Amino acid sequence: MVQPKSAFWQNVVDAAQQHPQVDGLEKLPFFTLAPMEAVTDTVFRRVVAKAAAPDAFYTEFTNARSISHPKAKFTVQGRLSFDPSEQIPVAQLWGDRPIDFELGVADVKNRGFEAVDINMGCPDSTVIKNGAGSGLIKEPDKAAELIAAAKTGGLPISVKTRLGFNKLDTFREWIPFLLRQDIQVLTIHLRTRKEMSKVPAHFELIDEILQMRDEIAPDTLIQINGDIKDRAQGLAIAKEHPGLDGIMIGRGIFESPFAFEDTATEHTLDDSLDLLRYQLDLHDEFEAEFGPTNFQKLKRFFKIYVRGFSYASDLRVALMETKTTDEVRNILDEFDQQWAAKQAELAEQHQND
Ligand SMILES: Cc1cc2nc3c(=O)[nH]c(=O)nc-3n(C[C@H](O)[C@H](O)[C@H](O)COP(=O)(O)O)c2cc1C
Secondary structure (H helix, E strand, O other): OOOOOOHHHHHHHHHHOOOOOOOOOOOOOEEEEOOOOOOOOHHHHHHHHHHHOOOEEEOOOEEHHHHOOOOOHHHHHHHOOOOHHHOOOEEEEEOOOHHHHHHHHHHHHHOOOOOEEEEEOOOOHHHHHOOOHHHHHHOHHHHHHHHHHHHOOOOOEEEEEEEEOOOHHHHHHHHHHHHOOOOOEEEEEEEEOOOOOOOOOOHHHHHHHHHHHHHHOOOOEEEEEOOOOOHHHHHHHHHHOOOOOEEEEOOHHHHOOOOOOOOOOOOOHHHHHHHHHHHHHHHHHHHHHHOOOOHHHHHOOHHHHOOOOOOHHHHHHHHHOOOOHHHHHHHHHHHHHHHHHHHHHHHHHHHHO
């Protein structure tokens, strides 16, 4: 059994064992919410924590250079803020200069973070042009330097990457290379950069990857990512691939904010709209502390909560017209009243049937 190299990751592994036991699994994998730019900020992470918390969260990626840059410091403050209910997320950083990782890790440590993840998978062309993200797959020596520099900051370092840049076969060199860098966790989005998210994740390669880990770095935790919607699906995959340590879920959270719950249950419309209201309150709190944010960003969340019931699309359309959180609240209140009246009308009709 893999022995995590740090107290932080040991805690995550231990937290995973607190969930109900599952037949056929000697050790439960840990579940994490994927880092997602403009999505998994402290506000949304707290909403997910309230709905059904994963065993660990990640921040959205932060440019390692911006952390100590005088002009960017303020925006970074909001990006790197977190609340105790998130059990201290892993801070994900991206960049291409060792010095930025050296200083960046030391800085996030001062902010209270206990683990750092390096982004080596982002397919975005601007990030790649900067010599970072998935571009590092083509520059393994630089990747190794960045990891070494990050380690000097005094926190456990992990890496999140893809299988290759253009060719799938690259994983046979790239993954062993990363495993030789003595990292705590290796998270693999099971696609190449070229494949973006257009083809199904390569679950067929999991066992080969686990074998590489067992041979090269038996104490590095392996977490897989890509197309896993919820805990039930993650557990089914873990059963098929003994030795898998972690499961990371990204877009599954858009299909259900309850993706991490132990037993999938039917949630009422009220449950969903309560989460939306909670997000609005946290959003206002965040703005009070860190200044205005782009309201458009909030709109992408509406469809997470408003789906799967009659009138959902009407409500969504109305919400998309809003410009403030109070306008959203007013529409939700009006909707509640209309919904209650409709239910009463239906109940009456039913009695008269
Ligand atoms: C909107 C969005 C933003 C993302 N931002 C990041 C990021 O900041 N860092 C990162 O490592 N991956 C990022 N990703 C990739 C996800 O973490 C994950 O690897 C990918 O969505 C595949 O997993 P999934 O199928 O569970 O969504 C992002 C994905 C999406 C959809």
